Amino acid sequence: MNLLWQDLHQCELSMAQLYDILALRNAVFIVEQSCAYQDVDGQDLVRDNRHIIGQLEDKICAYARVLTPKEETSPVVIGRVIIAPEARGLNLGYRLMEQAIASCEQYWPGRAIFLSAQAHLKNFYQRVGFTPVTAVYLEDNIPHIGMRN
Numbered sequence: 001m002n003l004l005w006q007d008l009h010q011c012e013l014s015m016a017q018l019y020d021i022l023a024l025r026n027a028v029f030i031v032e033q034s035c036a037y038q039d040v041d042g043q044d045l046v047r048d049n050r051h052i053i054g055q056l057e058d059k060i061c062a063y064a065r066v067l068t069p070k071e072e073t074s075p076v077v078i079g080r081v082i083i084a085p086e087a088r089g090l091n092l093g094y095r096l097m098e099q100a101i102a103s104c105e106q107y108w109p110g111r112a113i114f115l116s117a118q119a120h121l122k123n124f125y126q127r128v129g130f131t132p133v134t135a136v137y138l139e140d141n142i143p144h145i146g147m148r149n
Contacts, residue, residue, distance in 0.1 A: 037140040061087035064100040075112035076104040097128045119143035
């Protein structure tokens with residue numbers, strides 16, 4: 001499996017890449033999970049936000065978004081973590097999180113990293129170094145839990 005990883009600043013995304021990212025997020029987070037919410041939230045193309053992309057044969061199969069810390073002491077935020085349905089079972093989630101964490105450490109060294117995980121994925125995120133820091137809460141009617149590394 002020849003997987004190509006890219007860690008792109010928001011201004012480095014091509015129009016086609018952005019379209020493919022938004023299409024994947026829409027297909028999974030909105031359609032597959034039956035969750036009507038505003039995915040295009042104004043955060044994709046601002047500040048120094050990063051986009052972690054795993055491509056297999058020119059198709060995005062893994063993706064995460066890394067948000068620039070809002071303040072000097074704020075954590076870096078990893079979100080929109082997704083594996084395409086056809087790529088599930090290939091253990092790409094671990095590789096994707098390695099890439100996202102490495103990006104955080106490269107561009108914001110020494111910063112804590114936060115993510116709002118779907119609660120059923122808590123054990124997965126614990127295996128990649130995150131610890132729950134909130135109780136379970138509803139976000140867009142899906143149980144989530146705040147986690148930090």
